[in-house]
Amino acid sequence: MQIHLFDNAEQVGKAAATLLAAQVIRKPDSVLGLATGSTPIPTYQELISLCKNGIVDFSNVTSFNLDEYCNLPVTHECSYHSFMKEQLFNHININPDNTHVPDGNAANQQEESARYDHAINRAGGIDVQILGIGRNGHIGFNEPADTFVYGCHIVNLTQSTIEANRRFFDNESDVPRQAISLGIGSIMNARQVLLLATGEDKADAIRKALREDINPQVQASILRTHSDVIILLDKAAAGLL
Numbered sequence: 001m002q003i004h005l006f007d008n009a010e011q012v013g014k015a016a017a018t019l020l021a022a023q024v025i026r027k028p029d030s031v032l033g034l035a036t037g038s039t040p041i042p043t044y045q046e047l048i049s050l051c052k053n054g055i056v057d058f059s060n061v062t063s064f065n066l067d068e069y070c071n072l073p074v075t076h077e078c079s080y081h082s083f084m085k086e087q088l089f090n091h092i093n094i095n096p097d098n099t100h101v102p103d104g105n106a107a108n109q110q111e112e113s114a115r116y117d118h119a120i121n122r123a124g125g126i127d128v129q130i131l132g133i134g135r136n137g138h139i140g141f142n143e144p145a146d147t148f149v150y151g152c153h154i155v156n157l158t159q160s161t162i163e164a165n166r167r168f169f170d171n172e173s174d175v176p177r178q179a180i181s182l183g184i185g186s187i188m189n190a191r192q193v194l195l196l197a198t199g200e201d202k203a204d205a206i207r208k209a210l211r212e213d214i215n216p217q218v219q220a221s222i223l224r225t226h227s228d229v230i231i232l233l234d235k236a237a238a239g240l241l
């Protein structure tokens with residue numbers, strides 16, 4: 001496990017984008033695992049700039065997002081489908097047919113979960129998975145629990161996550177209570193994992209994930225058993241290490 005410290009979130013984004021760009025230059029048909037939320041936005045901004053300047057070509061890249069809310073239309077401005085288009089896909093030369101976000105509105109959620117895991121396997125698995133971390137230590141929407149769940153599955157969001165994500169919605173009652181998420185097994189199968197954390201409100205989750213026992217109450221702690229994980233932190237997120 002490598003841990004790199006930076007002064008601020010912008011530098012974390014530039015470092016993450018540099019690693020992703022190197023991956024795509026080395027392997028133009030890379031499969032990237034992508035995340036939503038505030039943390040990867042500086043990374044995506046830098047990737048857009050690298051693409052616009054002709055440094056990185058996404059035309060053969062395939063992407064799989066970690067998660068999506070259930071029971072929220074994909075066209076809703078807060079859906080992760082919308083987020084990805086707005087923050088990245090609409091501004092780079094990725095083929096929209098090669099971008100994948102799980103369907104949170106599928107009539108048969110179990111079938112959709114199995115289909116999504118299968119699609120990742122058929123694409124050859126994820127080369128690099130980018131992750132943020134929740135204040136409760138979640139990765140994807142794998143919330144604190146008694147066990148680690150292997151595959152893609154439906155999750156009941158915890159109150160802490162509902163409160164954290166409330167900022168994107170008009171009212172707390174509008175925040176979906178369920179999501180579909182890659183499981184810990186699917187995340188751990190990625191050949192490389194980049195975990196990003198910025199801001200003081202992530203410091204406790206980072207301390208627990210990196211310094212306490214590996215345990216499913218802090219789902220990110222499992223990353224310590226991955227053979228190729230790079231952790232990029234700003235000073236604030238590293239403040240309790």
Ligand code: F6R
Pocket residue numbers: 034035036037038039040066067131132133134135138139140141
């Ligand atoms: C997003 C995701 C979540 C976020 C986490 C941090 O696709 O899976 O695990 O990475 O909730 O969110 P931010 O970056 O908004 O603090």
